[in-house]
Each structure stands twice: as C-alpha cells, then as structure tokens.
Amino acid sequence: AQSVAQPEDQVNVAEGNPLTVKCTYSVSGNPYLFWYVQYPNRGLQFLLKYITGDNLVKGSYGFEAEFNKSQTSFHLKKPSALVSDSALYFCAVRDEYGGATNKLIFGTGTLLAVQP
Amino acid sequence: EAQVTQNPRYLITVTGKKLTVTCSQNMNHEYMSWYRQDPGLGLRQIYYSMNVEVTDKGDVPEGYKVSRKEKRNFPLILESPSPNQTSLYFCASRAGTENQPQHFGDGTRLSIL
Numbered sequence: 001a002q003s004v005a006q007p008e009d010q011v012n013v014a015e016g017n018p019l020t021v022k023c024t025y026s027v028s029g030n031p032y033l034f035w036y037v038q039y040p041n042r043g044l045q046f047l048l049k050y051i052t053g054d055n056l057v058k059g060s061y062g063f064e065a066e067f068n069k070s071q072t073s074f075h076l077k078k079p080s081a082l083v084s085d086s087a088l089y090f091c092a093v094r095d096e097y098g099g100a101t102n103k104l105i106f107g108t109g110t111l112l113a114v115q116p
Numbered sequence: 117e118a119q120v121t122q123n124p125r126y127l128i129t130v131t132g133k134k135l136t137v138t139c140s141q142n143m144n145h146e147y148m149s150w151y152r153q154d155p156g157l158g159l160r161q162i163y164y165s166m167n168v169e170v171t172d173k174g175d176v177p178e179g180y181k182v183s184r185k186e187k188r189n190f191p192l193i194l195e196s197p198s199p200n201q202t203s204l205y206f207c208a209s210r211a212g213t214e215n216q217p218q219h220f221g222d223g224t225r226l227s228i229l
Contacts, residue, residue: 032215042222043206043220043223045220046219069214090158106158
C-alpha cells in the first residue's frame, strides 16, 4: 500500500532564512511525487513534481525539492523564505503501478509560518 | 483561463435535505475527482471519474453519489446529508496521464446541522 507522511504539523521560520518542509513516502514501485500549496480560502495549487530524472526538482515561486530514494524522502526547500510563503503545504504520492485507480495519496499537510 | 469551478462556495443546511455541489472544468480533462479535507486527515478521495460515464469509489464514498454525463461536469450529490459530512470539499481534474498534476477548485465549505 502507498502512503505519505509529513512529520511536522507546523514549521516556523524567519523571513530570509532557508526553509524545509519534510515528506517521506512508501510505495511498491517507483514514486510519482508532488507538492501542492494551499492559501486561505483557496484550492490546492501545484508547486512541483518528481517523476524521473534529476533528483533536484525546481518549481514555482522559488521552491525546490530533493528526491532521495534511499531515504524515501521528498523534502520541499526554499533558500530564502518570504512572509507570503505562509500557507499549508501538502506532499502527495502515486505509485507508478497505481493501475486503474490512479489515486493520489496526500499527506496531512504542514502549516508554514514565516515571521517578518 | 484554465480553471475548475465549484458551486456553491459555502452552504449551511440541515440533516436529510438533498444537496448537489457542482464542479466544472474547462481544460478538457478526462480525469476528475472529489476530495474532502478535514483537520489532521489531509485530503481523502470520495469518488473519481476516468472519463464520461466511468466513475468509481475512492476511500470515503459512503453517503455520496456522483455522475459524469459530460466531460466537463462532475457533480457531487449528498442525498441525505448528515452532520459527519460537514467538511471542506474540493473538486479536481487532470489530463489523462498519471504523472500530470491535478488542478483544484477553490473548495466548498459544507455545514450540515
């Protein structure tokens, strides 16, 4: 069975400092990994994905994520946080062998709070 | 503009009164899905549809129905709502291949009294 874990309910960081939001996963085959961001009163917005290839993936708004197969992790990072990055972040995974269900499994979300 | 549109955005209603939440996408996507979001539980899939007239249950389908008569529309029906269906609901769509990201609507907040 596939699963994804976001071990931190909340991450606090000062503006200008680097940020990391953690995600680990479990799948049978190779993973398709995604990060989404949710701003208040809005739906989820796609940030970036890893399907295959380079382990460092760059996405929207200066975010990037590093795929680590041995640690089964896909942590979201940004070199310099902005107050406007404050939002709820979701990691999601799909097994390449998901078959007919094509289901994307979401983590429980991590609230990122960037202090001025 | 590419978008997924849900209506209504907010609804307060009473137990047992049938309601429908509409979802429409303008990207010609084959795949559509409904999720509910609850604190501490993340997003859980209710139903999904691979294409017109093809629907299937997700993880939490009890108490819900869906239909997919047209490619662009995927309504969520609560025939006899109960308080445990109070939640934030999201519709999403994506192109056919599994490695494509999903596009989400802005959500519908349902309160069942």
